[in-house]
Amino acid sequence: MTWHEWVEAENDRIRADGRWRVTRDLDAAGPAGVLSATGEHVVSFASNDYLGLTQHPAVVAAAHEALDRWGAGSGAARLIVGSRPLHSELEAELADWKRCERALLFPTGFATNLGVLSTFGVAGGLVCSDELNHASIVDGSRLARADVAVYPHGDVDALDALLAGRDRPIVVTDTVFSMDGDVAPLDQIADVCRRRGALLVLDEAHAVLGPDPDPHGDLEGVDVLRVGTLSKTLGSLGGFVAGGAPMIDLLVNRARPFIFTTASTPADTAAALAAVRIVRSAEGDALRETLRGHVERVAPSHPSPIVPIVLGDEESALKAAAALLERGLLVPAIRPPTVPVGTSRLRVALSAAHTDAHIDGLLDGLAALGAL
Numbered sequence: 001m002t003w004h005e006w007v008e009a010e011n012d013r014i015r016a017d018g019r020w021r022v023t024r025d026l027d028a029a030g031p032a033g034v035l036s037a038t039g040e041h042v043v044s045f046a047s048n049d050y051l052g053l054t055q056h057p058a059v060v061a062a063a064h065e066a067l068d069r070w071g072a073g074s075g076a077a078r079l080i081v082g083s084r085p086l087h088s089e090l091e092a093e094l095a096d097w098k099r100c101e102r103a104l105l106f107p108t109g110f111a112t113n114l115g116v117l118s119t120f121g122v123a124g125g126l127v128c129s130d131e132l133n134h135a136s137i138v139d140g141s142r143l144a145r146a147d148v149a150v151y152p153h154g155d156v157d158a159l160d161a162l163l164a165g166r167d168r169p170i171v172v173t174d175t176v177f178s179m180d181g182d183v184a185p186l187d188q189i190a191d192v193c194r195r196r197g198a199l200l201v202l203d204e205a206h207a208v209l210g211p212d213p214d215p216h217g218d219l220e221g222v223d224v225l226r227v228g229t230l231s232k233t234l235g236s237l238g239g240f241v242a243g244g245a246p247m248i249d250l251l252v253n254r255a256r257p258f259i260f261t262t263a264s265t266p267a268d269t270a271a272a273l274a275a276v277r278i279v280r281s282a283e284g285d286a287l288r289e290t291l292r293g294h295v296e297r298v299a300p301s302h303p304s305p306i307v308p309i310v311l312g313d314e315e316s317a318l319k320a321a322a323a324l325l326e327r328g329l330l331v332p333a334i335r336p337p338t339v340p341v342g343t344s345r346l347r348v349a350l351s352a353a354h355t356d357a358h359i360d361g362l363l364d365g366l367a368a369l370g371a372l
Helices: 003-016 057-070 078-082 085-097 109-120 135-143 156-163 186-196 245-254 266-279 282-298 314-326 356-369
Strands: 026-028 032-035 041-044 102-106 126-130 147-151 170-174 199-203 223-229 239-243 306-312 344-349
Touching (some): 026 041, 041 356, 057 266, 085 102, 085 266, 102 109, 102 245, 109 199, 109 223, 109 239, 109 245, 126 135, 147 156, 156 186, 170 186, 186 199, 239 245, 266 282, 282 356, 306 314, 314 344, 314 356
Parallel strands (some): 170 199
Antiparallel strands (some): 026 032, 032 041, 102 239, 223 239, 306 344
């Protein structure tokens, strides 16, 4: 079989399984926009721009200013000549925000997990990963030379048993899980890591409404690295890890996704710096309160802006998404392999940028489907 034949066969297999995917262009600045292919006006409930900061005037202005001063790209990796004053300034701000000694930028959150887990997951070690962790954690664990053990979702007793007798193990978990919007039992996981001497890697990409553990309280006595993204709550592009200075130093010298990647663009870096300062301000508190209010209307007491509506089979999820689209609501169907077979769903992602009228329309659409 030639490469061409193999590729065509693989594509045919995906189509036959009913899982063929294509990109969809949305001409939008904020939640409302136009689908380029059809001209349909829609309100998107699919974005991870949780606080609406992609459109914040201060964030946009900061990107413009950096673009004018430093140009479109950094031109090299950070350890060559790609580091700009903005990169160090943002790292200092992120470290202070996360109450850690240091922080280090990566080109994406995905690359951050690859760098962290491949650096610390050394041969002879063990990485314990929650079964519902993000794909970047799965791939980072595969890149590590350590053994990998997957524990049942949120099962702290199973995790504890896996760690018994292991030297310097790693526990890695999302704090908010991207497909279910639920939260990890961080207090219990931290207790296990404290007793077992495990390094705790927390992926906080979706933790816009918390949890926000305190390294000097909740995580006292635990070696911890806090992985985050600039691409969701902060409305820009990139990733970072925050932790103790010696660990960050090791990443600078060992993490291949940092060492061998061109530095983040000045515009992205400046936008993220402006965004994190907003998040830490009274305005940020108000944006989170707005987002919390939207969540309460759609799913009272749910802990995050990711609200899953599990429908079971793929056809049901696709039909439901199509019915909502007819009402001008863009709510994607999530199906295998992204989620397990039999758990296809609508994944509603809420933002502080949504208006009360947007939420009204969503509630009406979900009610018409019998999904509420």
